[in-house]
Amino acid sequence: MSAARADLSPQLRTFLHCRLRELHGGRCFYCRRNFRRRPGRRKTLDHYVPHRIWPGWNVENLVLACEGCNLAKGDVLPWPLAWLLLAVFRRENWGLTA
Numbered sequence: 767m768s769a770a771r772a773d774l775s776p777q778l779r780t781f782l783h784c785r786l787r788e789l790h791g792g793r794c795f796y797c798r799r800n801f802r803r804r805p806g807r808r809k810t811l812d813h814y815v816p817h818r819i820w821p822g823w824n825v826e827n828l829v830l831a832c833e834g835c836n837l838a839k840g841d842v843l844p845w846p847l848a849w850l851l852l853a854v855f856r857r858e859n860w861g862l863t864a
């Protein structure tokens with residue numbers, strides 16, 4: 767998903783990049799490649815949960831991704847998250863029937 771969105775100011779963008787570097791290191795969240803070793807590699811902000819499901823620029827829903835991984839992922843819900851949501855959903859259902 768492209769990070770070039772109208773609602774993201776340059777200041778917020780810089781802040782998010784710094785914050786995410788602190789949290790995850792200067793690596794692509796998906797392929798774990800180091801951005802620093804490849805200065806030409808473009809670093810993008812990626813919504814872990816797709817923007818259309820969780821809009822906004824919440825740092826908890828953002829990861830740094832190289833352009834290739836970002837494009838490959840697109841708008842798809844990551845599998846680990848899909849499983850997690852499914853597990854929570856099931857647990858809630860059990861709670862209701864128990």
Ligand SMILES: [Zn+2]
Nearest residue numbers: 794797832835
């Ligand atoms: Zn990557």
